Amino acid sequence: MGNFESLITARRSTRKFNDQLLSAEEVKKIIQAALLAPTSKNCKSYEFVVVEDKIMLQQLSVCKNSGSAFLAECTLAVVVLGNQQTTDIWVEDAAIAATYMQLQAEDLNIGSCWCHIRNRLLGDASSEQLIRDLLEIPDHFGVLCIIGFGYKNQERDPNDLSKLIWEKVHIGRFPPAVYVAPYNGGEGVAATSSNKL
Numbered sequence: 001m002g003n004f005e006s007l008i009t010a011r012r013s014t015r016k017f018n019d020q021l022l023s024a025e026e027v028k029k030i031i032q033a034a035l036l037a038p039t040s041k042n043c044k045s046y047e048f049v050v051v052e053d054k055i056m057l058q059q060l061s062v063c064k065n066s067g068s069a070f071l072a073e074c075t076l077a078v079v080v081l082g083n084q085q086t087t088d089i090w091v092e093d094a095a096i097a098a099t100y101m102q103l104q105a106e107d108l109n110i111g112s113c114w115c116h117i118r119n120r121l122l123g124d125a126s127s128e129q130l131i132r133d134l135l136e137i138p139d140h141f142g143v144l145c146i147i148g149f150g151y152k153n154q155e156r157d158p159n160d161l162s163k164l165i166w167e168k169v170h171i172g173r174f175p176p177a178v179y180v181a182p183y184n185g186g187e188g189v190a191a192t193s194s195n196k197l
């Protein structure tokens with residue numbers, strides 16, 4: 001992968017994987033990316049549980065009501081934790097580390113997908129607690145997500161830059177209209193009566 005723009009354009013969630021195991025070097029690079037992620041006050045509140053055991057992957061794949069089944073097919077899962085005693089913004093630290101891992105994986109042409117755990121349920125039970133019990137994680141660690149990895153067994157179209165929702169971007173202040181076309185190569189959006197930009 002040549003440059004960062006190509007990387008983030010190409011990255012799509014992969015939920016279908018083949019059986020080929022990642023090499024030790026690839027796993028190392030993915031974990032290294034997580035450890036390179038910035039954290040609030042450099043507190044490094046994150047921790048990670050690396051899972052390759054197929055039986056455990058199967059158990060993780062049924063840890064919430066929906067959206068976790070793909071974990072049964074992946075060859076590597078990294079459970080992303082945050083120490084709630086270290087900082088009140090462990091979620092942000094953990095999310096950045098998770099994203100770094102996904103981008104590093106894409107750079108290696110390895111597929112990945114985020115399985116969200118925090119605030120999710122299996123039946124009426126907390127998925128977070130279920131994962132803590134399964135992996136013997138102390139209670140003061142929050143479980144943000146599990147990132148599943150593997151060699152891709154599906155083709156996905158890259159992101160389409162022409163479909164980006166530039167209207168999400170507000171220039172200078174939020175209301176009432178957006179004026180983003182110049183950043184998107186266009187001629188500019190006609191100001192509305194209430195657009196005082």
Ligand SMILES: Cc1cc2nc3c(=O)[nH]c(=O)nc-3n(C[C@H](O)[C@H](O)[C@H](O)COP(=O)(O)O)c2cc1C
Pocket residue numbers: 011012013014015066067068070113114115116117
């Ligand atoms: C915070 C977050 C939570 C997500 N949770 C899940 C999930 O539980 N299960 C799942 O299959 N995908 C999950 N995803 C993947 C999204 O569905 C996916 O990123 C989104 O549809 C955009 O598709 P793309 O990644 O192919 O661009 C999650 C993504 C994020 C960023």
